[in-house]
Amino acid sequence: MQFHHHGYVSGDPRIQPAAGVGIDRPTDLPDEVDVLIVGTGPAGIVTAAQLSQFPGVTTRIVERRGGRLAIGQADGIQARSVETFQAFGFAERIIAEAYRITEMAFWKPDPANPATIVRSARTLDDPGGISEFPHLIVNQARVLDYFGEFMANSPTRMTPDYGLEFRSLAVGEGDYPVTVTLAHTAGPDEGQERLVRAKYVVGADGARSKVRASIGCTMAGDQANHAWGVMDVLASTDFPDIRLKCAIQSHDGGSILLIPREGGHLFRMYVDLGEVGPDDKGAVRSTSIEQIIAKANAIVHPYTLDVRNVAWHSVYEVGHRLTDRFDDVLPAELGTRTPRVFITGDACHTHSAKAGQGMNVSMQDGFNIGWKLGHVLEGRSPESLLSTYSAERQVVAKNLIDFDKVWSTLMAKKPEEFENPSELEDFYVRTAEFPAGFMTEYSPSLIVAEAAHQNLATGFPVGKRFKSAPVQRVCDTNPLQLGHQATADGRWRIYVFADAAPAGAQSPVADFAEWIANSPDSPLAATPSGADRDAWFDVKVIYQQDHTGVDIGAVPAAFKPEVGPFKLTYLEKVYGTDPKADIFDLRGIDRGGAVVVVRPDQYVANVLPLTATAELAEFFAPLLQSGTRAPEFQNSAK
Template identity: 60%
Template sequence: MQFHHHGYVSGDPRVHNAAGTGIDRPTDLPDRVDVLIVGSGPAGMLLAAQMSQFPQLTSRLIEKRDGRLTLGQADGIQPRSVETFQAFGFADRITAEAYNIGWMNFWAPDPDDPQRIIRTTRTEDYGYKISEFPHLIVNQARVLDYFAEAAANGPARITPDYGVEFLGLEVHDDDVEVRVRTASGERTIRAKYVVGCDGARSGVRQAIGRTHVGAAAQHAWGVMDVLVETDFPDWRIKCAINAAAGNILHIPREGGYLSRMYIDLGEVAADDDHRVRRTPIEEVIRRANEILHPYTIDVKQVAWHSVYEVGHRVTDQFVDDLENPRVFLTGDACHTHSAKAGQGMNVSMQDGFNLGWKLGHVLTGLASAGLLRTYDEERRPVAQQLIDFDREWSSLMARKPGEITDPDELATYYLATAEFPSGFGTHYAPSRIVAADAAGELASGFPVGKRFKSVEVVRVCDGNAVHLGHHARADGRWRVYAFADADGSALATWATDARAIVERLTPVGADLDAVFDVKAIYPGRWEDVVDVPSLFRPRSGPLGLTDLEKVFAAAPSAWTSSDIFAERGIGAEGAVVVVRPDQYVAHVLPLSEPEGLERFLAGVMAVPAAAASPA
């Protein structure tokens, strides 16, 4: 973590200096805002944390509830989400309190006595196989708390406006007129952009005439968070249990005692009219014990429970207008599915991460409004992939023993498809922000359109081993990683031209790295890196201090045996890897063609004259 470049900091460095609209932020909702976020779920709170990095803008989040969420329904945190938490500065703290999924066990009927269950397969979880980040379980409310902290500590000092109900909206050419109800009565707010993060029954979705497409699977599940006494031997291990009496997905939760159970309640009649949702908790517990035979659970406390029918729906469009979007939908407002694949909160957060920096760039003049068209283009296909994956996973989880020919099929599917549920399967198609003409062969380990996969490197200024990707923060900046050629000569030439490009696209009076965080990675030993172009050692902050933490080396040291050039397929000629603010690789270019970088950025960025004015 870097700080002090704005002057000595004696307090918590996570609390940034207030700036712009964060200085003397008004308590009451203003009549005009740049961004109005409706709903404080995962996408909404991440979006607020991202917009807090743009203090030039007036961003507000309204929530119908009177205060913070105290008991969240979602709890599965995939490795990509933990990677995102790293960018927002709280991955280590939330990991410390979460349950880490290290294994998944599979249970099935005993062939000698089908009324009893036995453990058939034990598999390592996919978390650390895919990433340096774990697969966690933690209450959704705590995730929201951490994002709320990041939003409140950001320069714009964003805090939710609780007790404000969304009533409707009307889209105009230049803004959106939003009707809300507060304790003082109804009023109107005008926003340049509105983001609906208000759940499956989204009022924002209804207001712009978008519809959910899909259907329910006519299968019901009970879910409960419980504290129990039990003789089931795998109580603190994630388990998929298939029995003659039904199925259970069992997930231990944070704290060492609490566990979540998804209990199969069977098929739902076509004329049920949601009566199954009134199934009493006593019946859900009875069914759980029936499935677990010969083991039992004695439930001491039910922290939360519900009954739901599996449904798979994707909204026909994630924006009000594909050409000139003013209203955006995220999370459950535009995609709903079962809870058992642990995707809802995770995909919702990536919706917010995808959209936030784009809004920030457009509203501050760094990019044209056309950038916002890419939100629907990128996120709607991901949502459809999610629905397709969840439909398959839910069907496998709901099978009866007689329908299973291969007892290891579920375990095999769980591991074989791990890249998608872990959050790393997203692959954005070519667009104005994903190059179609990338020289991918120069850095084969950084596929264009996929997230930037970090590797340990050695920081030259102090010789410490650090993860290159972990240095990036969710601050709205682009990252440009320049991997040097064997003797560094091509890198030096490239840096001269690249500096001119960066200066032209950086607001007047801003630090050189205010928009583009450009880093150099050399293939040799860190001790041998001496002559570094000024692009990689910019001055920052009001004191004009030189930033020494943008230069790295790949050679193994006493602290790491990694070699990023070898692990990511980068040859002796080097490469330039351009990464978007949401951590996805946008382009790969040779060092010999700085004009390629200029052409790409010309299609993405605007030449700013000065900082944008607040709403």
Template identity: 85%
Template sequence: MQFHHHGYVSGDPRVQPAAGVGIERPAELPEHVDVLIVGTGPAGMLAAAQLSQFPAVTTRIVERRGGRLAIGQADGIQARSVETFQAFGFAERIIAEAFRITEMAFWKPDPKDSSRIVRAARAADDPAGISEFPHLIVNQARVLDYFAEFMANAPTRMAPDFGLEFQGLEVAGDGEYPVSVTLLHTDGPDEGTERIVRAKYVVGADGARSKVRDSIGCTLAGDKANHAWGVMDVVAGTDFPDIRTKCAIQSGSGGSILLIPREGGHLFRMYVDLGEVDPADNGAVRNTTIEQIIAKAGAILHPYVLDVRNVAWHSVYEVGHRLTDRFDDVLPAELGIRTPRVFITGDACHTHSAKAGQGMNVSMQDGFNIGWKLGHVLDGRSPEGLLSTYSAERQVVAKNLIDFDKLWSSLMAKKPEEFENPSELEDFYVRTAEFPAGFMTEYSPSMIVGEATHQGLATGFPVGKRFKSAPVERVCDTNPLQLGHQAAADGRWRIYVFADQAAAGAPSPTTELAAWLANAPESPLAATPDGADADAWFDVKVIYQQDHTGVDITAVPAVFTPEVGPFRLTYLEKVYGTDPTADIFELRGLDRGGVIVIVRPDQYVANVLPLTATAELAAFFAPLVPVRLTGSASGSALTP
């Protein structure tokens, strides 16, 4: 973490200096904003947290509740989300308080007595080691608290505006603030009164009953499985031996439980199978009482005893899988004619069962995706056309999620005798581990994802998939660390230069690339604004094939050791050597002749190029950065 480059910091280094709109930020919601986010759920809070890193962008997030969420319905945190938390600076703290899942147990009817359940199998949660981060269980409310803290500490000093409910919006013309939003005060002295806010862009993160979705003419389409589940967070006395282990439990008498231990040592969640629902039920199953859910759970657990002593939360839901046809306000006839002004995220555009633990996780990636794109457009870094990639990318992800959840939900609802293979459920769990962990997302080629022409140079960094971290050694201080963990959620593109075999500074493709990045008018770094640090928009790192003892840091090209801050201090922490015990070139299939890996601000690999492919590198970024008029890579006059 870099924080003394503007002078000595004696306080909490996570609190960034206020800047831009964060200086004397108005407590009251202003009449005009750049981005208005509706809803403080996971998607909305992550989008707001990302936008809080853009000091020139006025972002406000409104919530109909009068204060923070006290208890959330979501609790599963996949490893991909923990990677994201690392970028926002709170992965270690949330891991410390969360429950960590390392194994899943499968309980089935005892072959000798089908009225009893027995443990039939165990499966490791991450048998292939797809991430260095764990699978966690933690209350959604705590996730939102961490994002709120990040926002409050950001240069913009962002905080939610509570007690404001979205009523409707209109998009009129192409003026500076074309979206007119009507809000209703639900709390405080103005309760019951309406007000109008005008915005450049609106993000609807207001849940499955989204009014923002309705206002742009989107509807959720899909089906119900006509199967109901009761869910409860409880503390209980029990002799069930795996009460602190994630379990799939199938009883001989009919009915299943998905058991998920919660953080804190005693709380656990149970998804309890309530059986098939008559299509003519008209929602009556939702009146199932907590006492009935507990009784059903107790019957499934026989011969074990379940004595529930406290209920933190409970609900009843019917499995449904629905998806909107678009994630923004651009109608099919308008594609290519105009760019979107209103976006929907999370449950507003995709709903499914909770048992795969995907809702909050996929929603947060929606927020990450649209957050950096809005920041880049409003900050003058990219053209408005960038915003059209949001719906194109995230709708495919949501469709894949729903297809996966349909299969998982149907398997969980099956009776033991309906399985052709007795191990079908646990086999599916192990076989598909990469999907629920969040690592199956693969974005297609677009203006921000290149073709995989040179994929063979970096087989372990698939273009379109998330950048998978690996160990390296930081040369300046000899620290062993994870390369991916050095990328903060600050809105910057990453350019990782994996060097050829030559020594640092020796004539080689690496030094030639460094000179081009620093000096060529076509270099993306040339777009960096006058007065900004050389790495303000692009974080360029170099990884040498030698270990730290074999890299002369004084010979490293200057583009990898930029001068930063008002004192023009040389920043040395972008130079890495290879960990001899875990060679990143071997681990990630990197060509020994060197390779460039470009990574988006949301941690997805955008392109893989040879060290000599400066023309391709320039062509990739040309549509994404302002045109350079004068100056050099260290400062330029720009026009968006």
């Protein structure tokens, strides 16, 4: 973490200096904003958190509730989301308070006495070591709290505007073409409407999204045909695996997905309520908590649940629905204009809760659109960048729904309906990478290159997330995870994996350093005059030697930029290999060196040889606009 480059800091270094619109930020919602986000759920809050790092962008997030969420319905946090939390600076703190899933137990009818259940299998949650981060369970409300803290500590000092409900919008012309009608839901102005004009609107307002309806998108997919009761409870029980994630299948009473919650006592149960008839008309939703508890006791027999306290419960029907576009550009308009309105999260994809994907995929929606809006509004990139959001995330949502259909169907099956008795646990192990959040692979586009040089870094597939690995920082000898040094500050990352020559020798990496620092074709040439050299691009070098074999004084200046008003040399971008876990071997990096380009949302955008400077320039050329903004409007985070 860098924080003394502007002068001595004696307070909490996570509180960044106010800058741009964060200086004297108005308490009341302005009449004109750059971005208006509707809804403070996972997708909306991550969009806002990312945009809070752009001091020159006026972003406001409105919420119909009068205050923070107290009890969230989502609780499963996949490893990919914890990677994201690391970028936003709170992974360690949320891990400390969360429940950590390391195994899953499977329970089935006892062959000797089918009226009772027995444990049939245990499986590791991450048998292949997909991520160094854990799979967590934690209340959604706490996730939102952490992102809210990040926003409030950001240069823009962003906080939600509570008590405002979205009514409608209209897209017109002018500098602020989207006119939004809001209504106060509380206080002296309750019921009164007001208008806000925005350059862009992000709808993160849930499955019944009014923003979605305003842009003419409709949800399509399977009708719900199976009901589940869900409850967060405190109970006295003799069920031995009450603190393990479990899939429990009874002979004729249905199934349970058991999820232990944080805090050591609370747990969640998804209780199978059976098929929903076509003439049900929502009657199953009136199932009482007493009925859900009774059903759960029937399933776990011979064990019992004595429920002492119910924190929350609900009944829902499984349905899989998806919109065909995630923005306001109609199919007939593709290629003729760029979007002004976007939808995220449950506003554009719904599915069952049992795969633990809803909150996680929604947060990645927000991460994706957030940096793109920031780059366009700050003048870094052209508006064409915004068209990549719907193209990328709609495919991800479709893949999620396809996966969830299989998983939820398996969970609802009766034991005797399985051809293979171990089919459920086999599927869980075989598909572990998907629920962990690591199957997303973006196709070639404006921001994802063709994988023409993938052989140079086979462990960093183009289009997939950048998978971290151990390194040693040269300046202070600290062993670190390389990926953990990338914060959610809106910058592109350029990782330069050196050839075998030592620092200071004439070599391809030395030639690359000269080019990226001084060539007019270098992406760094677009950095605004007066801003730090690494304001838009974070360029790091990883040598093949360990830290003792790298002469920091001989490292090219391109990897040691001068930062802050005092022009201090920043030494923390130079790394050596970890002798115990060589990143070149772990990630299949060619010993002749390679350049790995990573997007602000942590996905690999390109892999190139050290000599392919023309290709690197060609990749960034359509993404960059000449830096003309004043330095106070540039990203101040490192």
